[in-house]
Amino acid sequence: MFRQAMSTEGPMAQAILKRLERGFPDYRAFAFGLYNDSYKHKGHAAVQGLTSAETHFRIEMVSKKFEGLKLPQRHRMVYSLLQDELAQTNGIHALQLSLKTPQEYESKAK
Amino acid sequence: MFLSKFNPIRSCSPIFRSTNLLRHQSRMFLSTEIRKAIQDAIESAPVVLFMKGTPEFPKCGFSRATIGLLGNQGVDPVKFAAYNVLEDPELREGIKEFSEWPTIPQLYVNKEFVGGCDVITSMARSGELADLLEEAHALVPEEEETKDN
Numbered sequence: 588m589f590r591q592a593m594s595t596e597g598p599m600a601q602a603i604l605k606r607l608e609r610g611f612p613d614y615r616a617f618a619f620g621l622y623n624d625s626y627k628h629k630g631h632a633a634v635q636g637l638t639s640a641e642t643h644f645r646i647e648m649v650s651k652k653f654e655g656l657k658l659p660q661r662h663r664m665v666y667s668l669l670q671d672e673l674a675q676t677n678g679i680h681a682l683q684l685s686l687k688t689p690q691e692y693e694s695k696a697k
Numbered sequence: 698m699f700l701s702k703f704n705p706i707r708s709c710s711p712i713f714r715s716t717n718l719l720r721h722q723s724r725m726f727l728s729t730e731i732r733k734a735i736q737d738a739i740e741s742a743p744v745v746l747f748m749k750g751t752p753e754f755p756k757c758g759f760s761r762a763t764i765g766l767l768g769n770q771g772v773d774p775v776k777f778a779a780y781n782v783l784e785d786p787e788l789r790e791g792i793k794e795f796s797e798w799p800t801i802p803q804l805y806v807n808k809e810f811v812g813g814c815d816v817i818t819s820m821a822r823s824g825e826l827a828d829l830l831e832e833a834h835a836l837v838p839e840e841e842e843t844k845d846n
């Protein structure tokens with residue numbers, strides 16, 4: 588609980604949320620999760636020397652905007668929304684995405 | 698030191714000469730030379746993976762997971778080429794621009810971009826990946842597959 592709350596209070600997490608809010612007005616309507624997994628990857632080769640505690644993120648999002656789009660197209664939508672954050676030197680190093688339409692989300696929900 | 702550029706991990710034909718044109722980390726303009734080298738890499742096998750590290754020694758959890766998935770599907774090693782982007786900064790940045798995809802690994806099947814680790818994981822689960830690889834004739838023929846455990 589504590590870690591979860593802490594992990595998305597950083598400036599990068601806040602920037603991500605702001606972008607998603609603008610790009611996907613319904614991003615919280617069904618199910619949403621933003622996870623900072625950076626602690627799992629602390630000190631691995633690629634992030635050595637980086638001081639940021641916000642390098643690895645995971646986003647689970649459901650939106651009507653994904654309807655009719657294949658997975659790579661959905662990913663590209665999110666990537667382009669976050670292109671500045673991904674391009675920054677101390678920016679996002681890894682981003683895992685799970686992007687579903689409301690129908691897909693409901694059919695998966697038990 | 699950098700004698701061979703963009704070498705598939707499997708074979709060792711140099712297909713690319715070193716250039717020092719590119720210094721930017723992102724939003725760079727891809728030179729036609731690098732674009733061509735990447736295109737050649739994509740066409741070097743039916744299944745091409747741009748990854749961090751090698752299939753034997755992946756240097757990133759997502760690359761490792763992707764290699765595992767392709768292995769589980771039964772991709773024929775003869776039909777597979779992997780490129781280690783950590784060996785080449787130009788490839789590492791160039792492939793992102795080329796594919797318009799900001800992360801690595803990246804999978805191509807029959808010269809078509811498929812996706813990264815999340816997309817491949819999801820496609821493996823739904824069976825789409827098996828269909829795609831089958832259509833590409835990229836799997837080990839079943840009768841030749843030996844399973845003696």
